[in-house]
Amino acid sequence: MVLLDLGKKISNAVNGALNNSNDDFVASVDNMLKAISTALLQNDVNIKLVSSLRSSIRNKLINGSSDNASLPQQQRKNLIQKTVFDELCNLIDCKSSTVQEFKPRKRTSNVIMFVGLQGAGKTTTCTKLAVYYASKGFKVGLVCADTFRAGAFDQLKQNAIKANIPFYGSYSEPSPVKVAMEGVAKFKKEKFEIIIVDTSGRHQQEESLFEEMIEISNAVKPNQTLMVLDASIGQVAEQQAKAFKESSDFGSIILTKMDGHAKGGGAISAVAASQTPISFIGTGEHIHDFEKFSPQSFIKKMLG
Ligand code: GDP
Numbered sequence: 001m002v003l004l005d006l007g008k009k010i011s012n013a014v015n016g017a018l019n020n021s022n023d024d025f026v027a028s029v030d031n032m033l034k035a036i037s038t039a040l041l042q043n044d045v046n047i048k049l050v051s052s053l054r055s056s057i058r059n060k061l062i063n064g065s066s067d068n069a070s071l072p073q074q075q076r077k078n079l080i081q082k083t084v085f086d087e088l089c090n091l092i093d094c095k096s097s098t099v100q101e102f103k104p105r106k107r108t109s110n111v112i113m114f115v116g117l118q119g120a121g122k123t124t125t126c127t128k129l130a131v132y133y134a135s136k137g138f139k140v141g142l143v144c145a146d147t148f149r150a151g152a153f154d155q156l157k158q159n160a161i162k163a164n165i166p167f168y169g170s171y172s173e174p175s176p177v178k179v180a181m182e183g184v185a186k187f188k189k190e191k192f193e194i195i196i197v198d199t200s201g202r203h204q205q206e207e208s209l210f211e212e213m214i215e216i217s218n219a220v221k222p223n224q225t226l227m228v229l230d231a232s233i234g235q236v237a238e239q240q241a242k243a244f245k246e247s248s249d250f251g252s253i254i255l256t257k258m259d260g261h262a263k264g265g266g267a268i269s270a271v272a273a274s275q276t277p278i279s280f281i282g283t284g285e286h287i288h289d290f291e292k293f294s295p296q297s298f299i300k301k302m303l304g
Contacts, residue, residue, distance in 0.1 A: 006265065007302035009039035014084050018077045025069035025076070029061050036084070043265035044234045049091060049272055057087050085299060092268050092278065093295040101277070102224040102251060104138065109188045111195045111220050115213050115248045116228035117240060118201035121256035123152065125228050125282055126198045127159040128290040129254075132280075133194045134165060141192040143183030144169035145176040145216055146200040156198055163287055166192075176200060177215045184220045197222070210247035217248060225250040226279065232257045234266035241270040256282035259289065 013035035017028045033054050040050045060083045061068055068079055104110035112129070114122045123146075130140045142160050144167065146152035153169040160167035168183035180197050187195045199216055202209060217225065227250040229237055244250060253274070255267050258281045271278055278293040 006039055006043045007304055010036050010084070010088070011303050013039065014081060017080055026062055029058065029080070032080070032084075033058060040265060044269070045091075045265035046235070046238065046269035046272070049269055053087055053091055056090075057083055060087075085303070088299045088303075089295045092271060092298065102279070104133065104194055104223070106138065106193055109184075109192060109195055110224070111184055111197065111222045112224045112226060113197045113199065113217060113220060113222035113248075114226050114228055115199055115244055115250060116201050117230075118149065120201060120228045120230045121282055122201055122228045123155050123159065123198055124285065125254055125256055125280075125290075126156065126196050127163050127165065128282065128287055129226075129280070130160070130165045130194070130196055131163050131287050132290060134163075138193045139191065140165055140194040140196065141183075141187040141190075142167040143180060143187070143195060143197045145180035145183070145197050146202075147174055147176045147179060148200040148202045152198075152200070159287075176212060177219050180216045181219045210243070213244075213248045224252065226252055226254055227276075228254050228256055229267055229270060230257050231255045231267040231281075232260040235269065237266040237270035238273045241274040241276075245274050245276070250276060252277055252279040254278070254280045254282065255293075259283045 013032045016035065017032035037050050037054050040053070041047065061080065068076060071079065114126055116122045126142055130142050134140045142156060142165055144153045144156040147170070153171060156169060157167055166187075168179075168186055170179050170182075173179050176199065180199075184195050184197065197216070197220055199213060200209065225248050227241065227244050227248070229241060231237075233240075241253070253271055253276055255271075255278055281291050281293050281298075283289045283291060
């Protein structure tokens with residue numbers, strides 16, 4: 001999984017500070033912070049975030065009101081471990097966000113719209129989410145509103161058939177807004193409880209793509225908009241998240257390709273920049289390679 005290397009480096013840095021027989025508490029904390037910061041920067045985490053993490057850990061351990069340097073060895077160790085853990089969780093947790101977690105209700109239609117650039121993993125993730133909600137007892141349908149990319153409907157159709165999820169799309173209708181509206185209306189009429197709308201991700205952040213997102217959103221009035229973000233793209237993730245946030249004001253992020261190896265830190269910075277929580281992560285190409293995201297268990301897993 002992405003970030004395991006980073007996790008190992010951070011764990012090593014923490015262990016170095018814990019095992020330091022040298023009594024110079026300040027020096028060992030500073031050495032640890034230096035190693036943690038280098039690891040985060042190498043993993044593409046934004047420099048501002050790294051420096052704010054560094055000062056908050058330092059403040060809690062050294063500049064705080066209590067004299068942690070004189071604590072017994074074991075308590076000192078516990079404090080260092082807990083402080084680093086909590087601050088790493090804060091980095092990816094959007095506690096200050098005003099966005100409430102989306103909880104779909106049964107016996108009513110909840111429309112979920114996906115946005116994101118082509119290749120991010122939208123179509124794959126739509127089916128994963130559909131399977132997730134179907135397993136929770138919801139009646140789920142998939143709508144393909146990507147009329148731009150040849151083969152998009154076939155891809156969604158194949159995934160949906162494999163997963164046994166009803167789907168809607170068109171080979172002839174060129175307007176994505178029309179297809180989205182028709183699909184949502186059909187599933188609403190048939191009392192589907194979760195209606196997932198896949199959209200186009202064509203072009204690199206071109207105006208037309210964002211206009212299309214706004215039009216589809218106005219037409220289907222989603223209860224939840226999800227942005228799908230490829231975790232392996234590094235620092236550009238931040239810029240991408242900002243651009244989509246302006247047009248589609250998504251309520252949550254799904255990070256895909258967390259099973260890859262590169263640059264997961266960029267995506268973490270994107271999450272922090274957009275102050276939008278991550279709801280799920282994709283950990284592979286298969287339907288069940290999908291997990292609900294929790295900052296605590298994610299950091300725990302990352303640190304090993
Ligand atoms: P879209 O253009 O955004 O709809 O992207 P697709 O759903 O077509 O996915 C693009 C590629 O990424 C496909 O080869 C998917 O199998 C792959 N993919 C999607 N999610 C994941 C993931 O979590 N892990 C891995 N390894 N590959 C993924």
